Amino acid sequence: MADSWLQYGFAWAPWLIFALIVLSAYLLTRSHEKAAAPAVQTYACSQCGRRGRPEQMVQVVHEGAVSWQCTQCAG
Numbered sequence: 081m082a083d084s085w086l087q088y089g090f091a092w093a094p095w096l097i098f099a100l101i102v103l104s105a106y107l108l109t110r111s112h113e114k115a116a117a118p119a120v121q122t123y124a125c126s127q128c129g130r131r132g133r134p135e136q137m138v139q140v141v142h143e144g145a146v147s148w149q150c151t152q153c154a155g
């Protein structure tokens with residue numbers, strides 16, 4: 081009985097370790113993606129303060145100073 085349990089454990093141990101490595105690698109990449117997400121540059125609207133990505137903002141040059149406005153304030 082004890083021997084069969086030992087053999088069962090040895091047969092599954094490598095797969096268990098492999099699964100743990102895959103799981104930890106998956107969690108590591110997920111946490112990495114989460115940490116990288118705020119790195120996307122956003123601009124604050126000079127009118128209302130709303131933040132948006134550059135493609136959602138309109139660049140406004142006012143008296144030589146470049147500022148960003150959201151499409152609602154610029155339009």
Ligand SMILES: [Zn+2]
Binds near residue numbers: 130149152153
């Ligand atoms: Zn705005």
